[in-house]
């Protein structure tokens with residue numbers, strides 16, 4: 200990297216030194232000054248669509264937008280004066296004139312960027328005659344609800360879906376006043392390539408795209424004495440849910456979450472991390488089968504992310520044979536609860552209901568993805584809630600979450616290793632698999648645990664490892680927009696008869712599950728890093744850091760599954776993939 | 785670079801197939817291709833849009849962004865009856881908005897299967913301001929319209945054919 204050049208400006212009279220190329224918005228942040236924004240998101244390139252961030256620059260005739268205007272040497276910038284505030288108010292009033300203003304029944308009530316600004320700017324009356332487009336609500340995905348009447352046309356979702364995720368399910372249709380965000384042509388999202396990652400909802404400033412809320416259904420089950428309702432929490436949720444209650448990102452609240460779930464009335468508290476350890480037992484075994492015994496094609500590709508699975512089935516069906524057939528941890532916990540746990544505790548599986556707390560809107564889709572998701576003879580997982588929905592349940596219950604003393608998870612699906620918790624961040628599944636694969640391949644009791652090469656937020660990460668003289672090349676991609684690059688190269692190598700990588704991990708969301716579409720709002724790379732650090736620490740603080748050393752997992756294989764890839768394991772823990780049309784219409 | 789992902793779009797309709805097989809486009813210009821499609825079919829059929837997405841290696845969503853951006857392109861076949869109301873400044877001053885509204889009301893009052901046969905279009909000035917307000921019904925120009933005449937003309941076209 201070249202030497203960074205610094206330039207100088209004043210903002211509201213305060214001298215300010217910034218790296219050349221910084222925008223006025225960034226410069227203001229440096230001196231702890233917030234310029235309001237609606238269309239700009241830290242993850243996305245500024246488009247200058249909304250106009251709320253205008254400022255005054257001495258010598259410029261018009262009011263430039265802070266999010267798109269770079270600072271120049273000697274600039275004198277004013278961020279707040281009477282005219283600026285009035286323009287911002289007008290921008291808000293114009294938006295509100297095409298807005299349903301139904302905050303009380305909106306999924307973003309109290310977490311809406313538009314609502315916040317309307318409140319900050321004391322908008323008290325409608326200045327313009329209202330005009331509502333009255334577009335139909337799209338509930339077709341079963342994971343997300345698109346209520347485009349609440350859309351302020353900031354464009355974030357379209358950039359997220361097209362650039363960050365490379366899915367192109369959403370587009371800008373029409374123009375001017377009539378612009379709307381929608382799939383290609385007059386079709387519903389479920390008919391478009393949407394993979395339900397929910398990244399659009401995590402970036403939308405308003406309630407136009409929200410997760411399907413299923414908390415009421417969960418309460419109903421909890422209040423029904425006929426059911427034995429068990430719950431699992433995903434790896435990442437432990438370091439994110441705190442943000443909804445004022446904790447800094449990355450605060451590990453595993454014990455408090457167990458405690459609050461117990462108080463909410465769940466009959467048994469399990470941990471998806473346990474099932475992640477089981478996933479690794481199976482997946483690492485699959486890897487060894489392919490790598491050592493030539494049974495199956497390389498690279499092996501991870502499959503625990505349902506958006507990624509959906510993406511691959513639609514866009515890259517030729518990679519189906521590369522996919523690990525091992526189910527995701529969510530599904531493994533579900534099927535084990537309704538078979539293994541049910542048998543041990545002598546509870547009829549028809550009475551068991553499994554709820555999962557997930558970072559992710561696509562996990563709702565995964566529940567019914569294929570007939571293999573009913574391997575117990577019942578729907579293996581009944582309802583998947585996102586982190587945001589869990590936070591809502593906690594608030595409804597009135598429990599002072601922050602003050603609860605930590606508790607433990609329940610046996611026999613609750614113990615976890617550091618490898619299990621690693622599933623929550625990009626590179627973590629690979630790391631977990633490598634820990635156990637090393638043991639399987641080399642018998643080493645002291646395997647290498649951390650792989651700095653595949654950690655961090657770079658879009659595609661690679662490493663070449665050496666296990667007992669054998670080279671293993673791995674790649675890790677996160678954010679679906681980065682996947683095609685890797686897969687195209689694998690395809691080309693394949694055509695030449697070469698194996699570019701032996702093992703590839705993909706997670707659909709930037710940062711991995713900690714950046715999932717169902718996580719608390721306000722995602723930025725800073726937040727991602729803190730959440731990841733929280734999981735690194737959780738991993739390091741575990742006595743057992745490899746999946747194969749997890750005692751409850753060992754017991755599961757001893758008394759129930761026999762061994763990884765056994766017939767029973769195949770029946771319960773594995774799945775198949777099928778090419779799906781990109782457009783259903 | 786953005787990639788496309790498309791299931792090879794087999795264009796199945798014989799007429800469409802013949803057309804896309806013969807489609808020659810200079811410099812692979814998408815807009816020119818879309819114009820050729822629009823001129824041939826009177827709209828951009830979805831199947832052909834998918835074919836173009838693959839041909840130009842761009843996502844289908846991008847094609848629809850382009851089609852819907854320009855008023856010229858249609859995504860649905862035009863109805864058997866086309867009502868075109870001019871809404872240029874002069875016609876607008878002569879209450880063309882009202883004519884437009886009438887046309888829509890007329891359509892909504894038809895039986896459902898009939899409705900599908902009627903397309904209503906709004907165009908900017910067509911350069912005959914002296915005749916304002918004006919509209920075309922199935923290609924025939926009707927100048928100096930008022931509500932009464934317009935209603936009569938609309939009824940003429942649709943009911944004639946009912947008797948036939």
Ligand code: SF4
Nearest residue numbers: 301302305311405406
């Ligand atoms: S999107 Fe925001 S402003 Fe609009 S109704 Fe919902 S909470 Fe209110």
Ligand code: SF4
Nearest residue numbers: 350351353354356403
């Ligand atoms: S749906 Fe949300 S993110 Fe997308 S343009 Fe509308 S307000 Fe912005």
Ligand code: SF4
Nearest residue numbers: 360393394396397399
């Ligand atoms: S859920 Fe993901 S794939 Fe679907 S529209 Fe949103 S960003 Fe695109």
Ligand code: FES
Nearest residue numbers: 247249250252266
């Ligand atoms: S935030 Fe700068 S124009 Fe929208």
